[in-house]
Structures are given as structure tokens and as C-alpha cells.
Amino acid sequence: MNEKKLVGEKAAEFVKDGMIVGLGTGSTVYYTILKLGERVKKGLSIKGVPTSIQTEKLARECGIPLTNFREIEQIDLDIDGADEVSSELDLIKGGGGALLREKIIAKAAKQCIIVADSSKMVKQLGEFRLPVEVTPFGCEMTEKHIRTLGFLTELRLSTDEPFVTDNGNYIFDCSYTKGYDPKKIEQELNMIPGVVENGLFVGMADLVITVDHDKKIMLK
Ligand code: 5RP
Numbered sequence: 001m002n003e004k005k006l007v008g009e010k011a012a013e014f015v016k017d018g019m020i021v022g023l024g025t026g027s028t029v030y031y032t033i034l035k036l037g038e039r040v041k042k043g044l045s046i047k048g049v050p051t052s053i054q055t056e057k058l059a060r061e062c063g064i065p066l067t068n069f070r071e072i073e074q075i076d077l078d079i080d081g082a083d084e085v086s087s088e089l090d091l092i093k094g095g096g097g098a099l100l101r102e103k104i105i106a107k108a109a110k111q112c113i114i115v116a117d118s119s120k121m122v123k124q125l126g127e128f129r130l131p132v133e134v135t136p137f138g139c140e141m142t143e144k145h146i147r148t149l150g151f152l153t154e155l156r157l158s159t160d161e162p163f164v165t166d167n168g169n170y171i172f173d174c175s176y177t178k179g180y181d182p183k184k185i186e187q188e189l190n191m192i193p194g195v196v197e198n199g200l201f202v203g204m205a206d207l208v209i210t211v212d213h214d215k216k217i218m219l220k
Contacts, residue, residue: 024080037062
């Protein structure tokens, strides 16, 4: 079985009757959502809060009832993927462009489970370029400010046009020449006017579901 399916489906076992569940975005949590859809058909009663329009569509197709922040105070469990997971369980997210809604939902959740195949597990964050969501207005100036923090920046494109997030914003994919302090950089980036959010998730993951060399499930 492929690793994404293995860890994605495992995460669905943590969902209990009555829970409000944050539904992440990406090709790993895709398997969690399919599994939850199967369980809902068998009688599991949950409500999902999707982290993207793509996930909302998938959840509806799977028959998972949805809710939103007008109707709820808190999320019981958030399940999401990641692009990198450090040994401290800090994350880089946003490869799929859903980082803002993902962070809002992770912050609102009592527990956050990350599903990650073995390729995502790293000692130190930084190999994967950090996605930074910015407002289109003034993005050229915002980019200059991001560069003064030591990043090389590249505007994310989708068929030659700027990629536009579900929130109507752009993304700069940012690389750093040396290792950085995730907590410090997360805060410094968000101090720049025009930066809406960045893909560093520091201290937010409670549990990471991954696989070891023998393709056995490993909980961290
Ligand atoms: C989307 C994300 C995803 O969780 C991340 O990109 C991992 O995706 P995948 O499971 O497809 O590898 O942060 O914004």
C-alpha cells in the first residue's frame, strides 16, 4: 500500500462519534477523507470544517456533513498533511496553497494530527521552500521586505499567471540559504505589511502519523 494511503487512513481511526473535524488539504489527507466518508455512510456522526474549496468539494462528494465558524466554537480534531516535519514536529505547509485556512483551523482545534509519508520527515526545516501568502496589492514591495529577512523569493504561478489562493491572494515560495529559527522567522514574516500568513506551523502538531523503513505505521 502506498505510504500516503497508509497514514491517511490510519488518521481516520482517531475520529470519534460527535466530533467536529478539521479536514486538511492534499493528496495524503485525501485518503483520510475517503475513509471518513465510508464511516459516515455506516453511521458515524461528525461535522467537517474544510481547509480549502478543493477539500470542501471532496467532503461533499463523500457525504461528510460540513459546518463553519458561524456555527461552532471549537474544532475537536484537525487532520492535515505537511510538506516538511522536523524532529521537533514543527511544520512547513502550504505546498497546495491552503496554508491560511489550514492555520486558522489548526489553531482552533483541540488536537492536531499530521499525516506525512516518510519523505516529509526531516531533521531541520528549510529544504522545502516556504510558502508565504501575500495580498496582491503591494506584493512587489512586500517581496522586497521578505528578501531583507534573507529569503530568495519566487511568485508562484499557475499556467503563466500568478497562482491565486482561495482567499484571493498570491504566494511567494521562499528559500533560505542557511538554517533558520522557525519560531523567529514565523513571527518576523507576519510582521511585514502585506504578508497574510506563512507556512511555518510551530508547536501546532500534537501527533504525527508517518511510516518507518519497513512501511510500518509510526506515531510521533
Ligand atoms: C496544502 C498543504 C498540504 O498539507 C501539503 O502540501 C501536503 O500535501 P500532500 O499530502 O499532497 O503531500 O499544506 O496547503
